[in-house]
Amino acid sequence: YFFTQAKFGFASQKNLVLAATIGFVYIFASVFGGRFGQRQGYFSALRVGLSIMAVALLVGLFVENVVAHVIVLLVYTSGTCFTWPALEALVSENESPLRLQQRVGVYNLVWAGTGALAYFSGGAMIERFGLKVLFSVPLAVHVVELSLIQWLEPKTNSRASPVEPPRVAPAVLAEIPLNPRPIARVKTFLRMAWLSNPLAYIAINTVIPTIPALAKQLELSPKFAGFFCSAWLFARTVAFLLLWLWPGWHYRFRWLAGAYLAMLACFTLMLAASDLRLLVTAQIFFGAAIGLIYYSSLYYSMDVGGAKGEHGGIHEAAIGVGNFIGPALGAAALHFFPEQRNSGTWTVCGLLLLGFFALVAVRSRSRVRV
Template sequence: MRFYIFIFAFLFSLATIMIQRGVFFYTKYELLLSDFQNLLLALATGVTYIAGAQLSHRYWEAVGPRRAMVSLIIIQLILPLTAFVFPTAPVITAMVILYSIFNGMTWPIAESYSSAGLDEKGSSRAIGIYNLCWSTAVPLAVLLAGAAISAFKNGIFMIAGVIVVVSMGLVFFLPKVIPHHMASSADGTDDGKAISVEDMRGMLLSSRWSMGFSYALMQILASLIPGKFADMGISVAKATLLASFIDFARTFSFLIMSATVWWHGRKVFLACASTVLALGFAMAMFPDRIALIITGEIIYGIAAGFAYYSALYYAMVLSKASVGAGGSHESVIGAGFTIGPILVLTGKQCAVIFGFSVSTGMLFGFGPMALLAIPLSVFYLIPKRIETPAGRL
């Protein structure tokens, strides 16, 4: 079962990123949309992604996991092919917004398939392979999107559709029922010390705050980096190459985490994650020097990979690999997709009203996110006082 879901994760991620990330390069370089319009599109896709993730569990329970995946993937085949036939701004905008709904419904089921039926260590290994599969596809998809737009224009949507067809074929090899039981394991860390449920919940909440923050920043980067590179006179093919350093760095982070369990229960890394994310984002977004942008992308990508892997691991272990946990995980991603563009759009409007620069407007949006995410990601790692018959401890 897991072999097929791992291959599916690679191929379907390839198609997903070509649409969800590649579309911003297409709208900037081919449709000539403004950064403001790209941010609005990013906001809309974030809202619909949350809706899809929340609907995933109900839909899966109604029709079964395999049937749910097949039906959702069929829709995600029709949508990009429609954009290929009618490559206008309204059609492509509607396509991406709708695509995000059904894409948000699909991934929680795939995540549940990837780690169901395993103990904590087995789950960590399975999630590691799963993360490597989908994340390896991301930089390749960004590069492929740039090449496709440069050579075939709207052919990017046809290529994505073909990949979706191949992905759908793999789903028929999955079992109709997902095994949810996980054998217990006391080996929560590499030194044999078990992680308490209370600590694990705290680490889940901390990692989710960092992960949500990372996706808020990712959506900003995804929608604005194409315009940044276009203004620098960089071609679409080279722009996607430069943008892919984020994803190569994230994959490297997944590779390290999947190879060991040293990070299990290590709160210090989670405490630093949001701060490192903020540093990497600032270096990637604000300077105009390519070397600094790439350095920021790498720093951001490594921290984003750590936050994502930790959040998914703790969620799957605590929930025994339920689709509901996968839906909650994807909802956090969708929330980040939504909040990031909202705050940046608001910050830029405030800058216009008060006569500040565009960069200052970006800070107005970025600053509040950092000031909220950094302390909260630390707060949930602090041991809580508990009630005992003798009083408080």
């Protein structure tokens, strides 16, 4: 979004429209990508996704007009929808509850940590090497990843098979007593996580497209905007580490509800902040809350049973719903109430509050049934 602001003069409203468009594509592409990996194999899905992403970035290096760049971005987004469900399935396929907790924890640390470092350093790299670095560096990374697949596939072929029967002994299931039964309760937490995660991404993808405008308001250069506005990403990574090491949050409603309320409060503070210290502090708690909500969605998706690829696709599609609704609401509010600078913030806050009531309703209804 710093790229579209710098190259095409996009203000918050146009960046929000772009984010909503990306989210809309992500919804359907994720479901397709998850099913593709489930049926054709996870490594096949990775090859397709990384190839699409690499080609899109290569084209992006040479195009100049806004329409071409939007198309490149949408094609790139479609490619990512083949990779995320496949990676999530590879991490969790045929694992016991104990191993699942460990593997999902490492997976979350890797992607969140690298994402935080990329955002932290992105502004400085733009200032040093120019806007084209946003295409050339990821392109090089994807080429390396495609090469790694050729080396990794033979070593993990048995784990990659979507149809291999489970190899977990019944005794292993007792290793984590926090994994509840009956299955009805497990599915209730899965529904709550699938509800709260897209709502969390509504908040995330309302914040991210408006960060360039917020940085301008606080008189931050792209370099320092990357430094200060990546605080929530590092906080999310630390949260992933703690949640990995301590499984006591599993299937505990108060943790999910508390994280959701913290996310809502910090979202409001971040977009209304006029002080850099308040912005960074709110980001830290926002990132921690987002970390628990995301971890819940992914962990419960993988813990509930078979069809890991399709469950990963649904998990990612739920993220796409949030990626679409949040920016779309924010852009619509700015369009219809342009004189109210914070109209988008309050509109999304209202939706997030309704989402909390829906979360409580799902919990209450399940308790009545059980």
